[in-house]
Amino acid sequence: MARLKAVLFDLDDTLYPERAFVRSGFKAAAAFAEQELGIGRSTGFEELWAYFESGVRGSTYNLWLEAHGADTERWVPQLVEVYRSHKPEIELYPGVRQLLKTLCARTPLGLITEGNTTTQRNKLAALDLEAMFGVVVITDMKERSFWKPHMRPYINALDKLGVEAARSVYIGDNPRKDFFGARQLGMHTVRVKWPEGLNTLLQADSPAYEADISLPNFDNLLEVLASFEEES
Ligand SMILES: [Mg+2]
Structure with a gap:
């Protein structure tokens, strides 16, 4: 043997x-968006999470910012960075x-x-x-x-x-x-x-x-x- x-x-x-990491990352992104864009963080989080639950991958921030009439070129890279660098709750x-x-x-x-x-x-x-x-x-x-x-x-x-x-x-x-x-x-x-x-x-x-x-x-x-x- x-x-x-x-x-x-x-x-x-x-x-x-991994779902818990995605939730945690979207919470961080929603908190950032509340501060920078004035989108309420609990509404923002629920919207981001709904995209995830409906199977959206890779274009979530684009779709979300467009729905809020925000500048995607400016804010998508920043949201990606917030998501990637946040301290996760997992x-x-x-x-x-x-x-x-x-x-x-x-x-x-x-x-x-x-x-x-x-x-x-x-x-x-x-x-x-x-x-x-x-x-x-x-x-x-x-x-x-x-x-x-x-x-x-x-x-x-x-x-x-x-x-x-x-x-x-x-x-x-x-x-x-x-x-x-x-x-x-x-x-x-x-x-x-x-x-x-x-x-x-x-x-x-x-x-x-x-x-x-x-x-x-x-x-x-x-x-x-x-x-x-x-x-x-
Ligand atoms: Mg794996």
């Missing part, structure tokens, strides 16, 4: 609900802190995530996770071509931990990004489908993009990790 030498995680919607999914503590005591842990570096660091700080991980790989906005499912972030994390891929596992939520590169390297993979997760209903484009195993939460994760150790 070969023990796992590293357990690596995705951040957004794997360890905490919490881990149930049981995650205890699980990470248990794992951390016996196996090095890693985190692989991507996006704006300040945003991702603010999330880690809000969740009080920084001390938990032996390695944190954040692929920033300038390195978009190396975002998952590219293999590079996995290779970086495994190199830093000094662990071979076959002795490691990657745990994520998004079948478009999280598992393809990891599997190509020979890592074990686990997908978590939290009920409120934004990618929970997403179908993998092909079997190569799906994880070895999917779980509805982390209640049985330790057993699944033990099963990887037995089969190898």
Whole structure:
């Protein structure tokens, strides 16, 4: 039986609900708009959230500012900056802190995530996770071509931990990004489908993009990790 030498995680919607980050970011954006544009913050927040709930992505501030007759060229970049740099009000999914503590005591842990570096660091700080991980790989906005499912972030994390891929596992939520590169390297993979997760209903484009195993939460994760150790 070969023990796992590293357990690596995705951040957004794997360890905490990304919806909560979006809510928190829109609250910050609405507070900014109240100050700068005189749009009442609770009305503003409800309007932003309604766009999100109706599936709008990427053009929310444009649509919202246009509806209020505000100058999009001037204000969209500022709202994006407020959203990205705000200190988020977010919490881990149930049981995650205890699980990470248990794992951390016996196996090095890693985190692989991507996006704006300040945003991702603010999330880690809000969740009080920084001390938990032996390695944190954040692929920033300038390195978009190396975002998952590219293999590079996995290779970086495994190199830093000094662990071979076959002795490691990657745990994520998004079948478009999280598992393809990891599997190509020979890592074990686990997908978590939290009920409120934004990618929970997403179908993998092909079997190569799906994880070895999917779980509805982390209640049985330790057993699944033990099963990887037995089969190898
Ligand atoms: Mg994710």
